[in-house]
Amino acid sequence: MNLPDLKGLKDKRLLATAGALAAVVLIILFTTLNARVYAVSVDGRFLGNVKNKKIVERARQKLIEKYREKLGSEIQLVQDIKVSIGEPAKDGLLDEDELLRKLEESIAIEVKAxxxxxxxxxxxxxxxxxxxxxxxxxxxxxxxxxxxxxxxxxxxxxxxxxxxxxxxxxxxxxxxxxxxxxxxGTLETKTHTVREGETLWDIAKKNNIPLAELIEANSQLKSADKLSPGDVVYLQEIKPLLNVTVVKKVTRQETIPYETKVVKDNSILQGKRVVKQEGQNGLKQVSAEVVYKNGVRMSEKTLEEKVMKEPVARIVAQGTKTDVTYRGSGRFYWPVSGRITSRFGNRGGEFHTGVDIANATGTLVRAANAGIVTFAGRSGGYGKLVIVNHGGGFETYYAHLSTINVSVGQKVSKGQVIGSVGTTGRTTGPHLHFEVRVNGTPKNPLLYLGN
Incomplete structure:
Protein backbone atom coordinates (compact mmCIF):
# COMPACT_ATOMS: atom_id res chain seq x y z
CA MET A 1 0.00 0.00 0.00
CA ASN A 2 1.41 3.34 -0.94
CA LEU A 3 1.11 6.65 0.97
CA PRO A 4 -1.59 8.29 -1.20
CA ASP A 5 -3.93 5.41 -0.45
CA LEU A 6 -3.48 5.78 3.32
CA LYS A 7 -4.41 9.47 3.17
CA GLY A 8 -7.64 8.84 1.32
CA LEU A 9 -8.68 6.18 3.81
CA LYS A 10 -8.10 8.59 6.65
CA ASP A 11 -10.25 11.28 5.07
CA LYS A 12 -13.11 8.85 4.62
CA ARG A 13 -12.94 7.87 8.26
CA LEU A 14 -13.06 11.52 9.39
CA LEU A 15 -16.11 12.17 7.25
CA ALA A 16 -17.92 9.17 8.68
CA THR A 17 -17.15 10.25 12.24
CA ALA A 18 -18.38 13.81 11.60
CA GLY A 19 -21.62 12.52 10.09
CA ALA A 20 -22.30 10.26 13.02
CA LEU A 21 -21.66 13.10 15.45
CA ALA A 22 -24.07 15.38 13.59
CA ALA A 23 -26.75 12.71 13.68
CA VAL A 24 -26.36 12.34 17.45
CA VAL A 25 -26.65 16.12 17.93
CA LEU A 26 -29.82 16.19 15.82
CA ILE A 27 -31.34 13.32 17.79
CA ILE A 28 -30.52 15.02 21.12
CA LEU A 29 -31.94 18.37 19.90
CA PHE A 30 -35.13 16.73 18.60
CA THR A 31 -35.65 14.84 21.86
CA THR A 32 -35.10 17.97 23.95
CA LEU A 33 -37.54 20.04 21.91
CA ASN A 34 -40.21 17.37 22.11
CA ALA A 35 -39.77 17.01 25.91
CA ARG A 36 -40.43 20.76 26.66
CA VAL A 37 -43.54 21.52 28.85
CA TYR A 38 -45.31 24.75 29.90
CA ALA A 39 -46.13 25.64 33.51
CA VAL A 40 -49.53 27.32 34.09
CA SER A 41 -50.09 29.50 37.18
CA VAL A 42 -52.66 32.05 38.50
CA ASP A 43 -51.63 34.65 41.10
CA GLY A 44 -48.43 32.70 41.76
CA ARG A 45 -50.27 29.45 42.37
CA PHE A 46 -49.01 26.61 40.17
CA LEU A 47 -51.85 24.72 38.51
CA GLY A 48 -49.84 22.20 36.47
CA ASN A 49 -47.94 21.60 33.23
CA VAL A 50 -49.38 21.41 29.73
CA LYS A 51 -47.94 20.15 26.48
CA ASN A 52 -48.31 23.43 24.60
CA LYS A 53 -49.67 26.98 24.87
CA LYS A 54 -52.64 26.24 22.63
CA ILE A 55 -54.16 24.08 25.38
CA VAL A 56 -54.06 27.10 27.73
CA GLU A 57 -55.71 29.42 25.21
CA ARG A 58 -58.48 26.90 24.40
CA ALA A 59 -59.19 26.28 28.10
CA ARG A 60 -59.33 30.04 28.74
CA GLN A 61 -61.76 30.57 25.88
CA LYS A 62 -63.97 27.68 27.05
CA LEU A 63 -64.12 29.24 30.53
CA ILE A 64 -65.28 32.58 29.09
CA GLU A 65 -67.86 30.94 26.82
CA LYS A 66 -69.25 28.86 29.69
CA TYR A 67 -70.04 31.96 31.76
CA ARG A 68 -71.18 33.95 28.76
CA GLU A 69 -73.76 31.29 28.00
CA LYS A 70 -74.85 31.26 31.66
CA LEU A 71 -74.99 35.03 32.25
CA GLY A 72 -75.58 36.25 28.72
CA SER A 73 -73.20 39.17 28.89
CA GLU A 74 -69.65 40.30 28.36
CA ILE A 75 -67.19 38.36 30.55
CA GLN A 76 -63.72 39.13 31.83
CA LEU A 77 -61.25 37.23 34.00
CA VAL A 78 -60.08 39.08 37.10
CA GLN A 79 -56.65 37.35 37.32
CA ASP A 80 -54.15 36.78 34.54
CA ILE A 81 -53.09 33.30 33.45
CA LYS A 82 -49.28 33.05 33.39
CA VAL A 83 -47.58 30.54 31.09
CA SER A 84 -43.84 29.82 31.38
CA ILE A 85 -41.31 27.12 30.49
CA GLY A 86 -41.78 24.33 33.00
CA GLU A 87 -40.14 21.16 34.13
CA PRO A 88 -41.66 17.76 33.41
CA ALA A 89 -43.65 16.56 36.38
CA LYS A 90 -43.86 13.02 37.61
CA ASP A 91 -47.65 13.14 37.62
CA GLY A 92 -47.82 13.97 33.94
CA LEU A 93 -49.43 16.78 31.94
CA LEU A 94 -52.85 18.41 32.25
CA ASP A 95 -55.24 17.96 29.36
CA GLU A 96 -57.65 20.72 28.29
CA ASP A 97 -60.59 19.64 30.51
CA GLU A 98 -58.40 19.26 33.60
CA LEU A 99 -56.89 22.70 33.07
CA LEU A 100 -60.40 24.20 32.57
CA ARG A 101 -61.53 22.79 35.91
CA LYS A 102 -58.48 24.18 37.73
CA LEU A 103 -58.89 27.59 36.08
CA GLU A 104 -62.55 27.72 37.14
CA GLU A 105 -61.55 27.05 40.75
CA SER A 106 -58.78 29.67 40.74
CA ILE A 107 -60.05 32.60 38.69
CA ALA A 108 -62.74 35.09 39.69
CA ILE A 109 -65.14 35.88 36.88
CA GLU A 110 -66.48 39.38 36.30
CA VAL A 111 -69.47 40.10 34.12
CA LYS A 112 -70.61 43.36 32.58
CA ALA A 113 -73.86 44.24 34.34
CA GLY A 185 -84.21 46.76 52.64
CA THR A 186 -82.59 46.96 56.05
CA LEU A 187 -83.74 46.79 59.66
CA GLU A 188 -83.81 50.16 61.39
CA THR A 189 -84.00 50.42 65.20
CA LYS A 190 -85.85 53.27 66.91
CA THR A 191 -86.84 53.83 70.53
CA HIS A 192 -90.18 54.59 72.17
CA THR A 193 -90.64 55.89 75.71
CA VAL A 194 -93.60 54.25 77.46
CA ARG A 195 -96.41 56.58 78.55
CA GLU A 196 -98.86 56.11 81.40
CA GLY A 197 -101.22 53.22 80.73
CA GLU A 198 -99.46 51.95 77.58
CA THR A 199 -98.94 48.24 76.97
CA LEU A 200 -96.69 46.38 74.55
CA TRP A 201 -99.82 45.42 72.63
CA ASP A 202 -100.73 49.12 72.21
CA ILE A 203 -97.21 49.95 71.00
CA ALA A 204 -97.10 46.98 68.60
CA LYS A 205 -100.46 47.90 67.06
CA LYS A 206 -99.59 51.58 66.71
CA ASN A 207 -96.28 50.83 64.96
CA ASN A 208 -97.61 47.91 62.87
CA ILE A 209 -95.12 45.44 64.40
CA PRO A 210 -96.08 41.85 65.32
CA LEU A 211 -96.30 41.56 69.12
CA ALA A 212 -94.03 38.47 69.18
CA GLU A 213 -91.29 40.35 67.29
CA LEU A 214 -91.59 43.33 69.64
CA ILE A 215 -91.22 41.10 72.71
CA GLU A 216 -88.21 39.35 71.16
CA ALA A 217 -86.53 42.69 70.43
CA ASN A 218 -86.94 43.87 74.04
CA SER A 219 -85.46 41.17 76.25
CA GLN A 220 -84.25 43.94 78.60
CA LEU A 221 -87.79 44.50 79.91
CA LYS A 222 -88.52 42.97 83.33
CA SER A 223 -92.01 41.93 82.22
CA ALA A 224 -93.75 41.92 78.84
CA ASP A 225 -97.12 42.13 80.62
CA LYS A 226 -96.43 45.18 82.76
CA LEU A 227 -94.68 48.36 81.63
CA SER A 228 -93.81 51.41 83.68
CA PRO A 229 -93.93 55.00 82.43
CA GLY A 230 -90.46 55.96 81.21
CA ASP A 231 -89.46 52.44 80.11
CA VAL A 232 -87.63 52.42 76.76
CA VAL A 233 -88.90 50.01 74.10
CA TYR A 234 -86.85 49.23 71.00
CA LEU A 235 -88.76 49.22 67.72
CA GLN A 236 -87.30 47.36 64.75
CA GLU A 237 -88.87 48.17 61.43
CA ILE A 238 -88.01 47.51 57.80
CA LYS A 239 -86.55 50.44 55.91
CA PRO A 240 -86.94 49.83 52.14
CA LEU A 241 -84.03 50.76 49.87
CA LEU A 242 -86.37 52.76 47.62
CA ASN A 243 -89.07 55.13 48.89
CA VAL A 244 -92.31 55.01 46.92
CA THR A 245 -95.32 57.27 47.57
CA VAL A 246 -98.64 56.14 46.12
CA VAL A 247 -101.68 58.44 46.01
CA LYS A 248 -105.05 56.75 45.57
CA LYS A 249 -108.61 58.04 45.25
CA VAL A 250 -111.03 55.99 47.33
CA THR A 251 -114.82 56.08 47.42
CA ARG A 252 -116.64 54.55 50.37
CA GLN A 253 -119.93 54.70 52.23
CA GLU A 254 -120.05 56.00 55.79
CA THR A 255 -122.75 56.06 58.45
CA ILE A 256 -124.22 59.40 59.54
CA PRO A 257 -125.09 58.99 63.26
CA TYR A 258 -128.54 60.16 64.28
CA GLU A 259 -129.12 62.86 66.89
CA THR A 260 -131.15 62.47 70.08
CA LYS A 261 -133.59 65.29 70.77
CA VAL A 262 -135.23 65.73 74.16
CA VAL A 263 -138.62 67.46 74.23
CA LYS A 264 -140.67 68.39 77.27
CA ASP A 265 -144.02 66.68 77.70
CA ASN A 266 -146.44 67.72 80.44
CA SER A 267 -148.50 64.59 79.92
CA ILE A 268 -145.68 62.46 81.34
CA LEU A 269 -144.78 62.45 85.02
CA GLN A 270 -141.75 64.47 85.98
CA GLY A 271 -138.55 62.36 86.06
CA LYS A 272 -139.71 59.92 83.40
CA ARG A 273 -138.57 59.70 79.80
CA VAL A 274 -140.40 58.10 76.90
CA VAL A 275 -138.96 57.40 73.45
CA LYS A 276 -141.38 58.93 70.96
CA GLN A 277 -139.37 58.12 67.83
CA GLU A 278 -136.53 55.67 67.30
CA GLY A 279 -133.45 57.08 65.63
CA GLN A 280 -132.09 55.85 62.30
CA ASN A 281 -128.56 56.37 61.01
CA GLY A 282 -128.10 58.08 57.67
CA LEU A 283 -125.69 57.16 54.87
CA LYS A 284 -123.22 59.22 52.87
CA GLN A 285 -120.73 58.56 50.07
CA VAL A 286 -117.26 59.92 50.69
CA SER A 287 -114.54 60.47 48.08
CA ALA A 288 -111.06 60.99 49.49
CA GLU A 289 -107.42 61.13 48.40
CA VAL A 290 -105.24 58.81 50.48
CA VAL A 291 -101.43 58.97 50.60
CA TYR A 292 -99.38 55.82 51.24
CA LYS A 293 -95.61 55.77 51.81
CA ASN A 294 -93.92 52.40 51.31
CA GLY A 295 -97.28 50.71 51.81
CA VAL A 296 -98.13 52.56 55.04
CA ARG A 297 -101.16 54.89 55.10
CA MET A 298 -99.91 58.38 55.97
CA SER A 299 -102.76 60.85 55.41
CA GLU A 300 -106.19 61.39 53.89
CA LYS A 301 -107.90 64.43 52.34
CA THR A 302 -111.66 64.44 51.80
CA LEU A 303 -112.58 65.50 48.27
CA GLU A 304 -116.38 65.21 48.30
CA GLU A 305 -119.26 64.03 50.51
CA LYS A 306 -122.68 63.12 49.13
CA VAL A 307 -125.61 62.34 51.44
CA MET A 308 -127.46 59.24 50.21
CA LYS A 309 -129.86 58.92 53.16
CA GLU A 310 -130.62 61.54 55.79
CA PRO A 311 -130.53 60.39 59.42
CA VAL A 312 -133.73 60.31 61.46
CA ALA A 313 -133.48 61.88 64.91
CA ARG A 314 -134.34 59.92 68.05
CA ILE A 315 -136.96 61.87 69.98
CA VAL A 316 -137.25 61.43 73.73
CA ALA A 317 -140.04 63.02 75.71
CA GLN A 318 -139.01 64.36 79.14
CA GLY A 319 -141.92 64.36 81.60
CA THR A 320 -142.79 67.62 83.34
CA LYS A 321 -146.12 66.64 84.91
CA THR A 322 -146.21 66.97 88.68
CA ASP A 323 -147.96 64.30 90.73
CA VAL A 324 -149.87 66.32 93.30
CA THR A 325 -150.07 63.32 95.63
CA TYR A 326 -146.28 63.19 95.93
CA ARG A 327 -145.55 66.91 95.89
CA GLY A 328 -143.56 68.12 98.86
CA SER A 329 -144.94 70.64 101.34
CA GLY A 330 -141.89 72.91 101.19
CA ARG A 331 -141.06 72.06 104.84
CA PHE A 332 -138.69 69.07 104.99
CA TYR A 333 -138.18 66.21 107.41
CA TRP A 334 -134.66 65.75 108.79
CA PRO A 335 -133.23 62.94 106.64
CA VAL A 336 -131.00 61.69 109.46
CA SER A 337 -130.27 62.70 113.02
CA GLY A 338 -126.83 63.83 114.13
CA ARG A 339 -124.47 66.72 114.75
CA ILE A 340 -124.02 69.34 112.01
CA THR A 341 -120.29 69.39 111.27
CA SER A 342 -120.35 71.84 108.36
CA ARG A 343 -122.98 74.48 107.60
CA PHE A 344 -124.23 76.08 104.38
CA GLY A 345 -122.12 78.91 102.93
CA ASN A 346 -118.46 79.85 102.60
CA ARG A 347 -116.07 77.25 103.95
CA GLY A 348 -112.30 77.45 103.70
CA GLY A 349 -112.22 79.37 100.43
CA GLU A 350 -115.08 77.44 98.80
CA PHE A 351 -118.86 77.56 98.95
CA HIS A 352 -120.55 74.68 100.78
CA THR A 353 -123.89 74.04 99.05
CA GLY A 354 -125.54 72.06 101.88
CA VAL A 355 -125.13 70.87 105.46
CA ASP A 356 -123.08 67.90 106.70
CA ILE A 357 -124.82 65.77 109.34
CA ALA A 358 -122.46 63.36 111.10
CA ASN A 359 -123.55 59.84 112.00
CA ALA A 360 -122.23 56.28 111.89
CA THR A 361 -121.79 54.42 108.63
CA GLY A 362 -124.92 52.44 107.83
CA THR A 363 -127.34 54.79 109.62
CA LEU A 364 -130.60 54.89 107.63
CA VAL A 365 -131.23 57.98 105.48
CA ARG A 366 -134.86 58.94 104.77
CA ALA A 367 -136.53 61.10 102.11
CA ALA A 368 -137.09 64.61 103.47
CA ASN A 369 -140.42 64.77 101.62
CA ALA A 370 -142.50 62.94 99.05
CA GLY A 371 -141.29 63.05 95.48
CA ILE A 372 -139.77 61.19 92.55
CA VAL A 373 -136.16 59.95 92.36
CA THR A 374 -134.39 61.60 89.40
CA PHE A 375 -130.86 60.35 90.11
CA ALA A 376 -129.46 57.34 91.96
CA GLY A 377 -125.78 56.48 91.44
CA ARG A 378 -122.22 57.80 91.68
CA SER A 379 -121.45 61.46 90.94
CA GLY A 380 -117.85 62.68 91.36
CA GLY A 381 -117.10 64.18 94.78
CA TYR A 382 -120.65 63.45 95.93
CA GLY A 383 -119.86 59.73 95.86
CA LYS A 384 -123.08 57.72 95.95
CA LEU A 385 -125.89 60.26 95.47
CA VAL A 386 -129.71 60.29 95.44
CA ILE A 387 -131.68 63.27 94.09
CA VAL A 388 -135.41 63.55 94.77
CA ASN A 389 -137.64 66.00 92.89
CA HIS A 390 -140.51 67.23 95.05
CA GLY A 391 -142.21 69.40 92.45
CA GLY A 392 -142.63 73.14 92.48
CA GLY A 393 -138.92 73.55 91.68
CA PHE A 394 -137.80 71.82 94.92
CA GLU A 395 -135.08 69.13 94.92
CA THR A 396 -133.12 67.48 97.74
CA TYR A 397 -129.65 65.90 97.48
CA TYR A 398 -128.38 63.02 99.69
CA ALA A 399 -124.60 62.47 99.20
CA HIS A 400 -121.73 60.24 100.44
CA LEU A 401 -124.13 57.30 100.88
CA SER A 402 -122.77 53.83 101.54
CA THR A 403 -125.87 52.16 100.03
CA ILE A 404 -128.70 53.28 97.74
CA ASN A 405 -132.14 51.74 98.23
CA VAL A 406 -134.09 53.46 95.40
CA SER A 407 -133.91 53.81 91.62
CA VAL A 408 -134.55 56.54 89.06
CA GLY A 409 -138.27 57.13 88.42
CA GLN A 410 -139.34 55.61 91.72
CA LYS A 411 -141.92 57.48 93.81
CA VAL A 412 -140.97 57.92 97.45
CA SER A 413 -142.98 59.07 100.43
CA LYS A 414 -141.87 61.39 103.20
CA GLY A 415 -139.66 59.46 105.65
CA GLN A 416 -139.12 56.49 103.30
CA VAL A 417 -135.63 54.93 103.56
CA ILE A 418 -133.61 55.81 100.46
CA GLY A 419 -130.09 54.79 101.57
CA SER A 420 -127.60 54.80 104.43
CA VAL A 421 -124.80 57.05 105.71
CA GLY A 422 -121.33 56.40 104.26
CA THR A 423 -117.98 57.88 103.22
CA THR A 424 -118.08 57.62 99.41
CA GLY A 425 -116.78 60.50 97.31
CA ARG A 426 -114.74 63.34 98.82
CA THR A 427 -115.18 63.06 102.57
CA THR A 428 -113.10 62.84 105.74
CA GLY A 429 -115.53 60.72 107.76
CA PRO A 430 -119.02 59.20 107.78
CA HIS A 431 -121.74 61.82 107.35
CA LEU A 432 -124.66 62.82 105.12
CA HIS A 433 -124.25 65.82 102.88
CA PHE A 434 -127.81 67.19 102.47
CA GLU A 435 -128.88 69.92 100.03
CA VAL A 436 -132.07 71.74 99.20
CA ARG A 437 -132.28 73.30 95.75
CA VAL A 438 -134.98 75.58 94.41
CA ASN A 439 -135.12 75.84 90.64
CA GLY A 440 -131.55 74.50 90.56
CA THR A 441 -130.10 76.98 93.06
CA PRO A 442 -128.74 75.64 96.40
CA LYS A 443 -130.53 77.09 99.42
CA ASN A 444 -129.72 76.85 103.14
CA PRO A 445 -131.37 73.57 104.20
CA LEU A 446 -131.88 74.86 107.79
CA LEU A 447 -134.47 77.34 106.42
CA TYR A 448 -136.59 74.43 105.19
CA LEU A 449 -136.07 71.67 107.75
CA GLY A 450 -138.77 71.01 110.30
CA ASN A 451 -140.73 68.01 111.48
Missing part, protein backbone atom coordinates in the same frame (compact mmCIF):
# COMPACT_ATOMS: atom_id res chain seq x y z
CA UNK A 114 -76.01 47.22 35.27
CA UNK A 115 -75.65 48.52 38.81
CA UNK A 116 -78.63 50.31 40.39
CA UNK A 117 -77.57 53.34 42.43
CA UNK A 118 -80.07 54.92 44.84
CA UNK A 119 -79.09 58.28 46.32
CA UNK A 120 -75.50 57.66 45.11
CA UNK A 121 -75.23 54.30 46.91
CA UNK A 122 -74.76 51.09 44.87
CA UNK A 123 -77.49 48.74 46.09
CA UNK A 124 -77.62 45.86 43.56
CA UNK A 125 -76.62 44.60 40.12
CA UNK A 126 -78.69 42.94 37.38
CA UNK A 127 -77.73 41.67 33.96
CA UNK A 128 -78.85 44.66 31.85
CA UNK A 129 -80.68 47.99 31.75
CA UNK A 130 -84.06 46.55 30.73
CA UNK A 131 -83.94 44.17 33.71
CA UNK A 132 -83.13 47.04 36.06
CA UNK A 133 -86.05 49.10 34.72
CA UNK A 134 -88.46 46.15 35.05
CA UNK A 135 -87.33 45.57 38.65
CA UNK A 136 -87.95 49.22 39.58
CA UNK A 137 -91.38 49.07 37.95
CA UNK A 138 -92.16 45.83 39.83
CA UNK A 139 -91.38 47.60 43.12
CA UNK A 140 -93.79 50.42 42.21
CA UNK A 141 -96.45 47.90 41.14
CA UNK A 142 -96.08 46.13 44.50
CA UNK A 143 -97.05 49.29 46.38
CA UNK A 144 -99.73 50.28 43.85
CA UNK A 145 -101.51 46.93 44.10
CA UNK A 146 -101.23 46.91 47.90
CA UNK A 147 -103.28 50.09 48.34
CA UNK A 148 -107.04 50.17 47.60
CA UNK A 149 -108.62 52.69 45.28
CA UNK A 150 -108.02 54.37 41.94
CA UNK A 151 -104.42 55.38 41.21
CA UNK A 152 -103.86 59.13 41.11
CA UNK A 153 -100.06 59.26 40.96
CA UNK A 154 -96.84 57.54 42.01
CA UNK A 155 -93.88 59.50 43.34
CA UNK A 156 -90.29 58.33 43.89
CA UNK A 157 -88.35 61.07 45.71
CA UNK A 158 -85.04 59.15 45.67
CA UNK A 159 -82.35 59.69 43.00
CA UNK A 160 -81.95 56.60 40.80
CA UNK A 161 -79.06 56.01 38.42
CA UNK A 162 -78.23 52.96 36.27
CA UNK A 163 -74.50 52.39 35.69
CA UNK A 164 -72.91 49.76 33.45
CA UNK A 165 -69.78 48.15 34.94
CA UNK A 166 -68.03 44.84 35.56
CA UNK A 167 -69.00 43.08 38.79
CA UNK A 168 -68.36 39.66 40.25
CA UNK A 169 -70.56 37.04 38.65
CA UNK A 170 -72.16 35.99 41.95
CA UNK A 171 -73.27 39.58 42.62
CA UNK A 172 -75.67 39.63 39.67
CA UNK A 173 -79.22 39.12 40.98
CA UNK A 174 -82.26 37.70 39.29
CA UNK A 175 -85.25 40.06 38.86
CA UNK A 176 -87.11 38.50 41.82
CA UNK A 177 -84.04 38.65 44.06
CA UNK A 178 -83.48 42.32 43.17
CA UNK A 179 -87.14 43.25 43.80
CA UNK A 180 -87.20 41.51 47.20
CA UNK A 181 -83.93 43.15 48.25
CA UNK A 182 -85.34 46.62 47.52
CA UNK A 183 -88.60 45.90 49.35
CA UNK A 184 -87.04 44.26 52.41
Missing amino acids: VVVKINDAEVLAVKDKSTAESVLQAVKDHYISGAPGELVRVEVPDRIKLVEKFVKANEVLSPDEAKNLILK
